[in-house]
Amino acid sequence: MRFSKPKRPITLMEICGTHTMAIAKSGIKNVLPKEVKLISGPGCPVCVTPSSAIDMILELSKDPHLLICSYGDLLRIPGSQSETLRARPNVRLCLSPMDAIQIAQNNPDKIILFIGVGFETTAPGSAVLIQEARRSQLKNFYFYSLLKRTQPAICALLEKEKTQIDGFLCPGHVAVIIGEKGFEFLPCRYHRPGVISGFEPEDILVSIEALIQMINQEDPKILNTYDRLVQQEGNTIAQAQIEDVFEVEDSLWRGLGTLPDSGYRLKEKYQDFDARQHFHLPGLENKEPENCQCAAILCGEKAPSQCPLFQTVCTPQDPVGPCMVSSEGACAAAYTYEE
Amino acid sequence: MKNNITLDHGSGGLLTSRLIEQEIVSRFQNPSLNELKDAAVLEHFDQDIVFSTDSFVVDPWKFPGGDIGKLAVCGTVNDICMAGGLPRYLSCSLILEEGFPVADLQTILNSMKESAQQADVSIVTGDTKVIEHQKGHQIWINTAGIGTKIKDLDYKYQEGDAVILSGSMARHGASVFMAREDIQLEGNLTSDCALLIDQARIAFSFSGLRILRDPTRGGVATTCLELIEHSSWGMELDEKKLPIDSDVQTLCDLLGFDPLYLACEGRMLAIIDQHQADALCSALGPQASIIGKITKEHPQKLTLKTKIGATRMLRKLSGQPLPRIC
Numbered sequence: 001m002r003f004s005k006p007k008r009p010i011t012l013m014e015i016c017g018t019h020t021m022a023i024a025k026s027g028i029k030n031v032l033p034k035e036v037k038l039i040s041g042p043g044c045p046v047c048v049t050p051s052s053a054i055d056m057i058l059e060l061s062k063d064p065h066l067l068i069c070s071y072g073d074l075l076r077i078p079g080s081q082s083e084t085l086r087a088r089p090n091v092r093l094c095l096s097p098m099d100a101i102q103i104a105q106n107n108p109d110k111i112i113l114f115i116g117v118g119f120e121t122t123a124p125g126s127a128v129l130i131q132e133a134r135r136s137q138l139k140n141f142y143f144y145s146l147l148k149r150t151q152p153a154i155c156a157l158l159e160k161e162k163t164q165i166d167g168f169l170c171p172g173h174v175a176v177i178i179g180e181k182g183f184e185f186l187p188c189r190y191h192r193p194g195v196i197s198g199f200e201p202e203d204i205l206v207s208i209e210a211l212i213q214m215i216n217q218e219d220p221k222i223l224n225t226y227d228r229l230v231q232q233e234g235n236t237i238a239q240a241q242i243e244d245v246f247e248v249e250d251s252l253w254r255g256l257g258t259l260p261d262s263g264y265r266l267k268e269k270y271q272d273f274d275a276r277q278h279f280h281l282p283g284l285e286n287k288e289p290e291n292c293q294c295a296a297i298l299c300g301e302k303a304p305s306q307c308p309l310f311q312t313v314c315t316p317q318d319p320v321g322p323c324m325v326s327s328e329g330a331c332a333a334a335y336t337y338e339e
Numbered sequence: 340m341k342n343n344i345t346l347d348h349g350s351g352g353l354l355t356s357r358l359i360e361q362e363i364v365s366r367f368q369n370p371s372l373n374e375l376k377d378a379a380v381l382e383h384f385d386q387d388i389v390f391s392t393d394s395f396v397v398d399p400w401k402f403p404g405g406d407i408g409k410l411a412v413c414g415t416v417n418d419i420c421m422a423g424g425l426p427r428y429l430s431c432s433l434i435l436e437e438g439f440p441v442a443d444l445q446t447i448l449n450s451m452k453e454s455a456q457q458a459d460v461s462i463v464t465g466d467t468k469v470i471e472h473q474k475g476h477q478i479w480i481n482t483a484g485i486g487t488k489i490k491d492l493d494y495k496y497q498e499g500d501a502v503i504l505s506g507s508m509a510r511h512g513a514s515v516f517m518a519r520e521d522i523q524l525e526g527n528l529t530s531d532c533a534l535l536i537d538q539a540r541i542a543f544s545f546s547g548l549r550i551l552r553d554p555t556r557g558g559v560a561t562t563c564l565e566l567i568e569h570s571s572w573g574m575e576l577d578e579k580k581l582p583i584d585s586d587v588q589t590l591c592d593l594l595g596f597d598p599l600y601l602a603c604e605g606r607m608l609a610i611i612d613q614h615q616a617d618a619l620c621s622a623l624g625p626q627a628s629i630i631g632k633i634t635k636e637h638p639q640k641l642t643l644k645t646k647i648g649a650t651r652m653l654r655k656l657s658g659q660p661l662p663r664i665c
Contacts, residue, residue: 018595021595024651025597025645025651026645026646026647026649026651027643027645027647027649027650027651028647028649029649030649030650030651031647031648031649093520095520095522095594201645201646201647202647205647327595328595335654336654337651337652338651338652
C-alpha cells in the first residue's frame with residue numbers, strides 16, 4: 001500500500017504490547033515513510049509492574065503453604081536481586097484466571113495467591129474470578145491486584161514536558177472493553193488523534209495511514225479500524241463486572257511513578273479475598289536496576305538500542321529489565337526481530 | 340510382574356532379569372539381543388557408518404499423536420537419515436522412576452517396537468536403571484543408532500538453492516505444550532512425530548541435494564540458522580509460503596507463540612539445487628513446499644520476507660517460550 005506523504009516528521013506511539021510485537025514481527029517499520037517514527041509505550045502489563053512488587057511476591061513464595069498463580073510472562077521477571085518466580089516450586093502458571101479456582105479446590109491444604117496483572121483487558125477476567133471465588137465460598141484464595149488503567153498513563157506521558165507524540169495507535173483489546181469512548185480524551189483534551197487498531201499487519205498499516213492523514217489535516221479524532229470487535233460503548237457487561245469488584249486507586253508504574261487513579265483495588269465487599277489485607281502487604285517502592293533504561297523506554301523517550309545494557313548484559317535469556325522479560329516488551333521485540 | 344517399578348527392578352537381581360526378559364527381549368526379539376551379552380555383536384559393514392545418540396525427557400511422556408517411546412525411535416532414526424544414512428540398529432536405555440506403572444512402560448515399549456518395525460531397525464542392546472521416587476521424572480529414554488551411509492551431504496550451497504520443508508510446521512511443539520499445560524481447548528491437534536526414512540530415501544535420489552535436517556528443538560527458524568551460521572551464505576524465508584496448519588496457528592495466536600520456533604518431530608528440511616526443487620517437492624507429496632532460498636547477501640543471517648513485503652531478521656530461539664498474558 002502507498003502511504004500519504006507526511007507534511008512533517010511525526011512520531012506515533014503504540015500503547016499495546018501485542019501491537020509492539022506485531023509491528024516488529026511483520027517488519028512494518030521498514031515500509032513506513034521515512035518521516036514516520038514508531039515508538040512503544042507503557043502497554044505491556046509485565047513491563048509496567050515495579051520490581052518491588054516482584055520482590056514482595058518472591059518473599060511471600062518462601063512460605064511452602066502458599067501456591068502462587070499467575071500468567072507466564074510474569075513468572076520470568078527478575079526482582080531486584082535477579083531472582084525469578086519461575087524458579088520457585090510453589091508457583092503455578094495459569095492461562096486463564098479461572099484456573100486458580102480449580103487449583104484452590106484441588107489444594108484445600110494450601111493458600112492460593114493469584115497475582116492479577118494487566119490492563120482493562122484482563123480486569124474483567126479477574127473480576128469474574130473473584131466473584132466465582134465468593135460463589136464457591138473459597139476460604140484459601142487471595143487476589144493481589146497489580147491491575148492498571150491505560151488512560152492515566154497516556155495522560156501522564158502527554159503531560160511530560162519533552163513529550164513529542166503526535167498520535168496514538170490505540171490498543172484494540174483494551175478498546176473492546178472500554179469502547180471508542182474510552183479514548184476520546186485524546187483529541188478532546190490533548191488535541192492528538194488516535195486510531196483503535198486490530199493486530200494483523202494490515203490493520204496496523206491502515207491505522208497508521210489514518211493517523212498520518214489526520215495529522216496532515218490537523219484534524220485529530222478517534223477512528224476505529226477494529227470495528228469488527230470494538231464498539232462505541234465497549235463491552236458494558238465487562239465494565240459492570242469491573243465496577244462490581246474493583247475501585248480505582250493511585251498506583252505505582254515502572255518508569256512513570258505513582259499516577260492518580262491508575263490502578264484497581266478490590267472493593268470493600270470483596271476484602272475477604274484481598275491479599276494486601278490478609279498478608280498485610282506494604283505499599284510498593286520505586287526502585288529499579290542500575291543503568292536499566294526501561295523507565296525511559298516505557299515513556300518512549302529512548303529506544304532499546306540506546307540502553308547501555310541492551311544486548312550486552314540484558315538479553316531474553318538473562319533479562320535485567322521488564323521490557324526484555326516480557327515477550328511483548330519493546331526490548332524483547334527489538335532484540336528478537338530487529339537488526 | 341508387579342504393578343509399579345520398584346528400586347529392585349534396577350538392582351541387577353531377579354526382578355531386573357524378569358523385567359528385561361518379559362518386557363524387553365520378548366518384545367524386541369532379534370538374534371543380537373536374544374544372546375543377552377553385555378554388548379551386541381553386529382555384522383561387518385561394507386559402507387561408512389553413521390552413528391547418533393539422543394536422550395528423550397519429554398513431559399508428559401504421552402501426548403496427542405505419540406509418546407516418548409515413539410519419539411525415542413523416530414528421533415534417533417531421523418537423525419541418522421538426516422546425516423545421509425539408513426538406520427540399522429538401535430540401543431535403548433531406560434531410566435525409570437520408582438513407582439512408574441508397569442502398564443505405562445508396556446505402552447511405551449509397544450510404541451518403540453512398532454516404530455522400530457516400521458523403520459526396519461533392530462533394537463539390539465540396552466540398559467535399565469531405576470532411580471528413587473522424586474529424583475527423576477517418570478521415564479527417560481536414551482537411544483543410540485547405527486546406520487550405513489547412503490549419501491554424502493555437505494554444506495556446499497549455491498546461490499538460489501531452494502529450502503524445502505516436507506510438511507506443516509510446529510505441530511509437535513504445539514501439541515506437547517497443550518498436553519503439558521493441560522489446555523482445555525477442543526480440537527484435533529496432534530504431534531507430527533513420525534519416521535522420516537521414506538522422505539530421506541526420496542531426497543537421496545536427487546543429485547542436487549545439499550543437506551537435510553529435521554527441525555526439532557528451536558523449530559524451523561533455529562534449524563535454518565544452524566544450516567548457514569558456519570557457511571558464507573545467507574538464507575531468506577518467505578512468510579507467505581510457510582506451511583502452518585490452522586489449528587497450530589490459532590493456538591500460537593492465543594498463547595503468543597511464534598510457530599517458527601516450535602519443534603517438529605516428523606518434518607524434513609532439505610536444501611537442494613533450485614532446478615531440482617520442484618521435482619523433489621512433487622516426489623515428497625502435496626504437503627511439501629519451497630519455503631525459502633540460499634542468498635549471497637547477508638551471509639550467516641536468516642531473514643524473513645513478511646506477508647506485507649517487509650524483511651526482518653530471524654534469530655535463534657532464546658529462553659523457553661512462555662504463554663503471554665493477553
